[in-house]
Structure formats: C-alpha cells, structure tokens
Amino acid sequence: MRTSECVVDLGALRHNLHRVRTLRPKASIMAMVKANAYGHGLIPAASALADADALGVAFMEEALQLRAAGIVTPIALLEGVFSPAEMQLAAEHRFHIVIHQEQQLRWLLSANVASLKIWVKVNTGMNRLGFRPEDLLKVWTALKGAPQVGQLGLMTHLACADEMGDGRTQLQLDCFARCQAEVQLQPRVEETSLANSAAILGWPQAQGDWVRPGLMLYGTSPLPAQTAASLGLRPVMSLRAAVMAVQDVKADETVGYGCLWTAHQDQRVALVNFGYGDGYPRTADASTPIAIAGRRYRLAGRVSMDMLAVDIGQDEVALGAPVELWGNNIAADEVASAAATLAYELFCKVTARVPRRYLP
Structure with missing residues (x-):
C-alpha cells in the first residue's frame, strides 16, 4: 500500500483557537471553516472548534453540511444568500447573514422572516464585496427597525493587514470609523467586525466586537x-509520505521532466511517493525543504504527478524512510514561499486521494 497521509491535529487546532482568545479576550470569535476548513476537513474542524462563538462559511451548502452533521454553533454566511429561496432557508436555520449588495437587501426586506442577525458589509477599500461608504446610510436606515432584522452588525475586510508598513490598512480603519459615526452605530447593541488573522496579530486598533481568524x-x-512558532501557533496539518526508491546519479546528469536539476557531483536522489496529483505544488523550486527521517533536504527537479525527487547528497537513506512535506519540522509557509504561493492554497489543494487521519 502507498504510504502517504494528511494528518490533522485537532488538539493543535483547539490550541490555536485558545491563542486567539488569549490575544483578544474581549472579542467574540467567528472561526473560519470555509473551503472545507482550509482543506483540513469541515466537520472534524468545526467539531474541534466548538468553543468558538460562531463559525464562518462562504455559502449555504457549507452551512447545511454543518447542520446535517449536528453542529449547533452559530454559523455566518460570509457571501450571503444567492436567491430569495436561500434567504428563507437561512432564516429557518437561524444563520447569520452578510448583506453586501442591493439585491440581497431587497430579498431580505421582502422575505417573510423575522429577527435575523444581519451583518452589513461595507467596502472600505478592498473593492470586492460590500456597499460603498456613500451608500451605507441608506442601507442601514432601511434595515434598522425592519421586522426581518433582530440584530445588526457592521463589517469590512482589510486588504493589506499582513503588510505592517502599508498605510492602506489605516486608511481602511479610518473609513470604517467614519462609517460607524455616520450610521450612529450603538456600541454593545450593534456589533462590528474587521479583523482577520493578520489584523488580530498586527493591528490591535482593528479588533471590533468580533474577530474572524x-x-x-x-x-x-x-x-x-x-x-x-514565534506567534505561539501550532501546525495543524502534517503531510507525510515515504521514500520509495533511491537513485544514484553521476555528476552533470539531470533529474526529472525538463532536465531542470543537474547533479554537481556523483550523488543520490531519493524518490518520494507524492506529487502534484496529491496536491504538492508543481511550482516548488529547488530551494523547497523536505524532511526525510527528521533531516532537512531540498527538492531536486520538477515535481511529477505521482512523485518528487529529493537531493540527499551522499547520505544513505532507507527505502520506506518517513518523509514530511510540511508539518512540525517543515513549516507550510516555507514550502509556500518556495512555490510562490500561500499556505492557504497548499492546504486547500491536498487532493482526495491522500487519506486523512485525525488526531484528537
């Protein structure tokens, strides 16, 4: 049997949730589980995040999967609803609904529903979803006092919170503050939400009543x-495989498709039973770290569909030796950087043919 697996440490997930709670003790936490919990498994992750105040999903199908699995934590639909029928369905399940455009507003105000929790999204500069600031007062006024609305909140999303020296985040925060003042938002009655993970860690002035890690x-x-590690976070996903062959190569010989990697001496390469068909990034370059039996090595040549090669120099590596592609020894961030992508994408792209194993 092929020995590869995706190990998900639910204890680490709970630890990281507690870390958010420690960093922002006064804020409610909307834990993001959209996109199959960033590839970690929607139901297991949501179950482990039971202490969160709410769960955030992108759309209705994800929310209904959670309810069908018996998850009772409040759920917010971050993209809102896509039809009047979905508005009714959201009301039946008491989902929290984000309203970010005029059509959704009309659907809500014409629906036979009552006392929903509604988040109004304002576009403070990211220019994806949200009402423009100059239109917000009209929207807010229409919703205040409407029988369909039980609780009203104001949210936005920050475009550059991960770039600490970028002044655009402060511009967005200033815009959001002006929006709060214009609608005369009532503190502790009408709530706010601004902070994603980067803002939780780097922008204390951006916290609001709810954070969205x-x-x-x-x-x-x-x-x-x-x-x-420096932020007190523990890796949740470990991607593991094994050495399936070791190849001797001569100086100046190449390895893999396109002959992109050349041996500078007589040496060995280890072949690992994992490739882009399993979700490993084909764009990973020769600086990409890989651990074999706990020792760090580098990728050799282009990633194939079912395997990849590792430069092990003159080392002796046993067949079946354990390989960590990312996890406790190799940070996913390192792999993402070498592949010119983000850890988000790495996690989400691990394919279904990789067995998942969950640690409690």
Missing part, C-alpha cells in the same frame, strides 16, 4: 516577518 487557526503565520 482563519489561517492562524490552522497554525500558519499570516505575517511574513514572523513565524507561526
């Missing part, structure tokens, strides 16, 4: 200048 829950740093 995502990446940091899964044990990865959202701040390029700081490691997850």
Whole structure:
C-alpha cells in the first residue's frame, strides 16, 4: 500500500483557537471553516472548534453540511444568500447573514422572516464585496427597525493587514470609523467586525466586537516577518509520505521532466511517493525543504504527478524512510514561499486521494 497521509491535529487546532482568545479576550470569535476548513476537513474542524462563538462559511451548502452533521454553533454566511429561496432557508436555520449588495437587501426586506442577525458589509477599500461608504446610510436606515432584522452588525475586510508598513490598512480603519459615526452605530447593541488573522496579530486598533481568524487557526503565520512558532501557533496539518526508491546519479546528469536539476557531483536522489496529483505544488523550486527521517533536504527537479525527487547528497537513506512535506519540522509557509504561493492554497489543494487521519 502507498504510504502517504494528511494528518490533522485537532488538539493543535483547539490550541490555536485558545491563542486567539488569549490575544483578544474581549472579542467574540467567528472561526473560519470555509473551503472545507482550509482543506483540513469541515466537520472534524468545526467539531474541534466548538468553543468558538460562531463559525464562518462562504455559502449555504457549507452551512447545511454543518447542520446535517449536528453542529449547533452559530454559523455566518460570509457571501450571503444567492436567491430569495436561500434567504428563507437561512432564516429557518437561524444563520447569520452578510448583506453586501442591493439585491440581497431587497430579498431580505421582502422575505417573510423575522429577527435575523444581519451583518452589513461595507467596502472600505478592498473593492470586492460590500456597499460603498456613500451608500451605507441608506442601507442601514432601511434595515434598522425592519421586522426581518433582530440584530445588526457592521463589517469590512482589510486588504493589506499582513503588510505592517502599508498605510492602506489605516486608511481602511479610518473609513470604517467614519462609517460607524455616520450610521450612529450603538456600541454593545450593534456589533462590528474587521479583523482577520493578520489584523488580530498586527493591528490591535482593528479588533471590533468580533474577530474572524482563519489561517492562524490552522497554525500558519499570516505575517511574513514572523513565524507561526514565534506567534505561539501550532501546525495543524502534517503531510507525510515515504521514500520509495533511491537513485544514484553521476555528476552533470539531470533529474526529472525538463532536465531542470543537474547533479554537481556523483550523488543520490531519493524518490518520494507524492506529487502534484496529491496536491504538492508543481511550482516548488529547488530551494523547497523536505524532511526525510527528521533531516532537512531540498527538492531536486520538477515535481511529477505521482512523485518528487529529493537531493540527499551522499547520505544513505532507507527505502520506506518517513518523509514530511510540511508539518512540525517543515513549516507550510516555507514550502509556500518556495512555490510562490500561500499556505492557504497548499492546504486547500491536498487532493482526495491522500487519506486523512485525525488526531484528537
């Protein structure tokens, strides 16, 4: 049997949630479990995050999966609803609904529903979803006192919170403050939410009543200048495989498709039973770290669909030796950097043919 697996440490996930609680003790936590909990498994992750105040999903299908699995934690639909029928369905399940455009507002105000928790999203500069600031007062006024609305909140999303020297985050915070003042938001009655993982860690002035941690829950740093370990976070996903062959190569011989890697001496390469068909990034370059039996090595050549090669120099490596592609010894952030991507994408792209194993 092929020995590869994706090990998810639910204890580490709970630890990281507690870390958020420690950092922002006065804020309610909306834990992000969208996109299959960033590839970690929607139901196991949501179950482990039972102490969160709410769970954040992108759309209705994810929320219904949670309810079908018996998850009772409040759930917020971050993209809102996509039809009047979904508005009714959201009301039946008491989902928290984000309203970010005029059509959703009309659906809500014409629906036969009552006392829903509604988040109004304002576009403070990211220019994806949200009402423009100059339109917010009209929207807020329409919702205040409407029978469909039980509790009203104001949220936004920060575009550059991971870049500490970028002045655009402060511009967004200033815009959000003006929006709060314009709608005369009532503290402790009408709530606010601004902070993603990067803002939780790097922008204390951006906390609001609710924080929305995502990446940091899964044990990865959202701040390029700081490691997850330095932030008190534990990796949740470990991607493991094994050495299936060891090849002797002569000086000046190449390895893999495209002949991109050349041996500078007579040496060995180890072949590992994991490739882009399993979700390992094909864009990973020769600086990408890989651990074999606890020792760090580097990728050799282009990642194939079912395997990859590792430069082990003159070392002796046994067949079947354990390989960690990322996890406790190799940070996912390191692999992401070498592959010109983000840890978010690495986690989400681990494919279904890799067995998942959950640690309690």
